[in-house]
Amino acid sequence: MALFLARQHSSDLDSVVEYLPEAVIDRLLERKAAKLKEQAGEAAITQQQDDPGQSLSFDELVALAQPSDLVLDAYSARGVLNAAPRSATALSSLKLAPDRFLQRYEVATQSGEEMMLTFDMQLEEALVPKYRGLQVVKRWFLKGITGEPAHPGDLPAKPEPCWGPEAVVQAQLAALQEGGAGRIFRFASPGNRRATGPVERFAQMLQAPLYRPLLRHLSADLLRTVQMQPDLTLLIVGVRSNIPTAELGVTQGAVYSWTLRLQQDEGCQGCWMTESVQPISQNLFKM
Secondary structure (H helix, E strand, C coil): CHHHHHCCCHHHHHHHHHHCCHHHHHHHHHHHHHHHHHHHCHHHHHHHHCCCCCCCCHHHHHHHCCCCCCEECHHHHHHHHCCCCCEEEEEEEEEEECCEEEEEEEEECCCCCEEEEEEEEEEEEEEEEECCEEEEEEEEEEEEEEEEECCCCCCCCCCCCCCCHHHHHHHHHHHHHHCCHHHHHHCECHHHHHHHCCHHHHHHHCCCCCCHHHCCCCEEEEEEEEEEECCEEEEEEEEEEEEECCCCCCEEEEEEEEEEEECCCCCCCCCEEEEEEEEEEECCCCC
């Protein structure tokens, strides 16, 4: 965590690569080489392979890593990857096994969002320089950084900087389940309000066939969260509506994309608010 707190620029995190297992670094370098080969042809990749200083930056690590290499979710991106956190307090440590260790932190971002982050560490063998050769030692390596809301189970009543985009979507889903257009509209961004308001017009829009599955839905699940940019988050939501189908006891399902942006306007600065909600697919009977 000290590396993330002290950072000034993304390059300050390049040393994080040193905390990855050698096998993971090798895979990432292979992907980097393949990407360069695709972009610039054989000459560029041959030149890089001959370069003894071939290495990975932190930005390349984030771009190339897959879940099997390093788990970094949207919370970790907002909490420590995109910018240094405003504060981080160690909460607990847990040794799950002789070679597995978890460290939990309470984190506040620069915008004021509050979250819990868990650092997952794995003890593995590594080669380190030794006089006239190498030796095998055991080192702790980073396996992943994942997060969750600071106040799980609680939902925001209004936009505030302490709430992340996931909590905002959950609050809007709860309002949709109850049919409360005013509460839903409360979390719409200023641009969204100008496009869909006033609230009476917004309530009528919710009755349209594209959005009708959301109203008084039976259940909803956050299927995926993607941190597109530091101030832009995309959430995929699966909904089980109350609209019956031809199959007895089965109601229609639908999938929507929620786009949220970190606001800069006066009066809602630092708040995550909904820019748009778009249907991806509908009439999915089995979800």
